[in-house]
Amino acid sequence: MKAMRVVDLHCHTTASDGTYTPTELVKAARSIGLAAVAITDHDTVSGHEEALRAGVDEKIEVVPGIEFSTSSGGTVHILGYYVDHNSEKLVNATNWIIHERDDRNEKICALMQADGLDISYPEMKARYGDVIGRPHFAVMLVRLGIAADVQDAFRRYMNKGERYFIRRRFLPLIQTITVIRQAGGVPVLAHPFQYQRDDEGLRALIRECMDLGLLGMECCYSGYTPEQQEYLEALADEHGLIKTGGSDFHGTNKKHIRLGTGINGTLSVPYEMLEKLKETHAQLERWV
Ligand code: AMP
Numbered sequence: 001m002k003a004m005r006v007v008d009l010h011c012h013t014t015a016s017d018g019t020y021t022p023t024e025l026v027k028a029a030r031s032i033g034l035a036a037v038a039i040t041d042h043d044t045v046s047g048h049e050e051a052l053r054a055g056v057d058e059k060i061e062v063v064p065g066i067e068f069s070t071s072s073g074g075t076v077h078i079l080g081y082y083v084d085h086n087s088e089k090l091v092n093a094t095n096w097i098i099h100e101r102d103d104r105n106e107k108i109c110a111l112m113q114a115d116g117l118d119i120s121y122p123e124m125k126a127r128y129g130d131v132i133g134r135p136h137f138a139v140m141l142v143r144l145g146i147a148a149d150v151q152d153a154f155r156r157y158m159n160k161g162e163r164y165f166i167r168r169r170f171l172p173l174i175q176t177i178t179v180i181r182q183a184g185g186v187p188v189l190a191h192p193f194q195y196q197r198d199d200e201g202l203r204a205l206i207r208e209c210m211d212l213g214l215l216g217m218e219c220c221y222s223g224y225t226p227e228q229q230e231y232l233e234a235l236a237d238e239h240g241l242i243k244t245g246g247s248d249f250h251g252t253n254k255k256h257i258r259l260g261t262g263i264n265g266t267l268s269v270p271y272e273m274l275e276k277l278k279e280t281h282a283q284l285e286r287w288v
C-alpha cells in the first residue's frame with residue numbers, strides 16, 4: 001500500500017513569529033516526509049523567496065502564503081495562498097500593518113522600560129526583523145528571567161487584559177480579502193473554531209466573507225477532533241468553498257504543535273486539498 005501523501009498548509013517562520021527560518025522549515029518538512037509545505041507568516045511575504053529557493057534545493061513543493069489578522073466584530077484570521085509577493089497593493093498593505101505594529105510595540109516597550117526592564121525596540125527589530133509580535137516580547141520576558149517560558153509569559157503578561165497587552169489596529173476584513181485577490185491569491189478562512197461562534201454565527205461569518213471574495217476554509221487544524229473536522233468539511237462543501245488544512249506550526253514559540261502532525265500526532269492533511277487549492281488558483285483572475 002502506498003502511504004498517503006500529506007502536506008502542511010499553515011506554518012510560521014522567523015519572518016514573523018516562528019522560530020524556524022524559512023530554510024529550516026522547508027528542510028524540516030522534507031525530513032518528516034511531507035509532500036508540500038506552505039509558508040504563511042503573519043502580515044509578511046518576506047520569507048517567500050528564501051522558502052521557494054529552499055524548496056527547489058530540497059526538492060519539496062513550497063506554497064507561498066500569508067496570514068492576516070482582521071477585524072470584523074471580533075478578530076478573524078484570513079490566509080492568502082499564492083499571493084504574488086511583488087504585488088504593489090499587497091506590499092502597501094503589509095507596510096501599513098508593520099507600521100501599526102511598530103506603534104503598538106513602542107508602547108509595550110515603554111511600559112516595560114517604566115518597570116525597569118532592559119528592553120530596546122531597535123534591538124528587537126535588529127534581532128527579530130520587521131514583523132514583531134507579542135511572541136517576541138514573550139521570548140524577551142523569558143530571556144530577562146521574568147517568565148518561565150513563552151506560555152507563562154503570555155498568561156501573566158501578554159494576553160489580553162494583562163499588564164503588557166496593548167491593542168493594535170487591524171486591516172478590515174474587506175480590505176484583507178480584496179488585497180489577497182488583487183495579489184492573485186486564494187483567500188481562506190483560518191481556524192474557524194477560534195472565533196467563539198456557534199453554528200449560526202459561523203455561517204453568518206462565512207456568508208460575510210464569501211460576499212467579499214472568500215474561496216476556502218481551513219478544515220483540518222491542530223487540536224480539531226475528527227467530528228469538528230467533518231463538520232467543517234460539510235460546511236465548506238455546502239458553501240462551495242475549497243478545504244485546506246495546516247498545523248499553525250510556530251517552532252518553539254508554540255511547543256505543543258508539531259509540523260505536519262499538529263498536537264499529539266492527530267493532524268493529517270491530504271495532498272488532494274492542495275491539488276484543489278492549486279486548481280482554484282490556476283482558474284483565478286486577479287482583481288484590479
Ligand atoms: P500580535 O499579533 O503581535 O498581537 O500577537 C499575536 C500572536 O501571538 C498570534 O499570532 C499567536 O501566534 C501568538 N500567540 C498568542 N497566544 C500565544 C501563546 N499563548 N503562546 C504563543 N504564542 C501565542
Ligand code: FE
Binds near residue numbers: 012017250
Ligand atoms: Fe503567530
Ligand code: FE
Binds near residue numbers: 067077190191
Ligand atoms: Fe491565526
Ligand code: ZN
Binds near residue numbers: 010012248
Ligand atoms: Zn497562524
